[in-house]
Amino acid sequence: MNVPRLIDGKAAAAQVLFQVRKDVDSLREQDIQPALAVILVGSDPASQVYVRNKILRAEEVGIRSVEHRLSLDTSTEQLLNLIATLNTDRSINGILLQLPLPAHIDELRALEAIAPGKDVDGFHSENVGGLSQGRTVLAPCTPSGCLYLLEQTCGDLRGKHAVVIGRSNIVGKPMAALLLKADCSVTVLHSRSPDPQALCRQADIVIAAVGRPRLIDASWLKPGAVVIDVGINRIEDDGRSRLVGDVDFDNALPHVSAITPVPGGVGPMTIAFLMKNTVTAALMQQQAQRSQSEALCRSIY
Numbered sequence: 001m002n003v004p005r006l007i008d009g010k011a012a013a014a015q016v017l018f019q020v021r022k023d024v025d026s027l028r029e030q031d032i033q034p035a036l037a038v039i040l041v042g043s044d045p046a047s048q049v050y051v052r053n054k055i056l057r058a059e060e061v062g063i064r065s066v067e068h069r070l071s072l073d074t075s076t077e078q079l080l081n082l083i084a085t086l087n088t089d090r091s092i093n094g095i096l097l098q099l100p101l102p103a104h105i106d107e108l109r110a111l112e113a114i115a116p117g118k119d120v121d122g123f124h125s126e127n128v129g130g131l132s133q134g135r136t137v138l139a140p141c142t143p144s145g146c147l148y149l150l151e152q153t154c155g156d157l158r159g160k161h162a163v164v165i166g167r168s169n170i171v172g173k174p175m176a177a178l179l180l181k182a183d184c185s186v187t188v189l190h191s192r193s194p195d196p197q198a199l200c201r202q203a204d205i206v207i208a209a210v211g212r213p214r215l216i217d218a219s220w221l222k223p224g225a226v227v228i229d230v231g232i233n234r235i236e237d238d239g240r241s242r243l244v245g246d247v248d249f250d251n252a253l254p255h256v257s258a259i260t261p262v263p264g265g266v267g268p269m270t271i272a273f274l275m276k277n278t279v280t281a282a283l284m285q286q287q288a289q290r291s292q293s294e295a296l297c298r299s300i301y
């Protein structure tokens with residue numbers, strides 16, 4: 001077998017962001033300044049770090065970011081009012097609601113309140129449904145990033161057998177939908193799947209999105225499989241706190257043809273695709289406004 005390839009998420013994210021920057025520049029030449037509104041409710045430390053990183057990345061690629069920090073005691077109604085205002089604000093192209101929300105807020109109602117065309121996380125049911133129908137919609141950022149890495153690594157994905165481990169709404173299910181759209185044969189495993197190792201060993205491509213540190217080792221993998229590790233798990237190792245994936249990297253490495261590390265694999269792709277979705281949303285809104293103006297002209301003349 002060839003030497004296993006390390007899939008470099010940082011380099012791939014830089015490629016995506018380079019293209020985003022070019023798209024932002026070309027929109028600015030048409031007097032359109034792409035803008036992302038980020039809503040954070042409460043002061044969860046991890047969420048604050050995520051929000052700060054997203055805002056920094058937006059600035060780097062020329063996307064204007066508008067931060068809305070709401071207090072922990074914000075009600076669902078107050079949050080819905082802010083979302084409604086942002087939905088109608090034509091200077092805002094994308095709305096990101098940082099999750100998790102405090103327990104008293106109705107998360108589903110809040111996500112469903114975001115206009116589908118501004119839903120840069122791809123969590124609105126209209127986008128979820130569109131993705132499962134194979135339409136081009138704003139798709140969730142992490143699975144979109146995984147698909148990009150797979151296309152870079154494997155080239156043509158048609159006919160490959162992909163096993164997705166995990167069926168969450170934010171990673172596993174949209175990942176499966178994107179892989180089906182790319183003409184893979186897809187198996188989705190979850191906590192109730194009997195003998196997941198045996199099913200996983202049939203896969204050309206494995207996407208691990210479980211949230212269990214180092215669950216997947218070589219015994220789960222077909223020799224030469226391509227492995228994308230979405231998991232981010234903090235563990236104590238020799239008295240040191242560090243991040244590991246759902247895949248036992250050292251154990252799996254000699255067995256695979258390519259694998260993402262944790263950190264430095266999927267993580268950077270998520271923010272890159274958030275920026276890409278914001279620019280895509282701006283382009284879609286520009287297109288919709290043009291179509292409306294053309295329809296108006298046709299009705300007048």
Ligand code: NAP
Nearest residue numbers: 142166167168171190191209210211230231232266267270
């Ligand atoms: P989640 O909502 O907790 O879902 C985990 C999934 O794994 C569930 O579908 C669960 O099955 C399944 N599962 C649990 N134990 C299993 C087992 N032993 N065998 C097979 N399946 C099993 O997690 P998530 O939000 O999808 O996130 C998954 C991981 O990805 C986490 O570590 C998270 O931190 C990470 N993540 C990373 C990024 C990034 O940017 N890199 C983004 C999002 C998430 P059931 O449905 O039956 O319970």
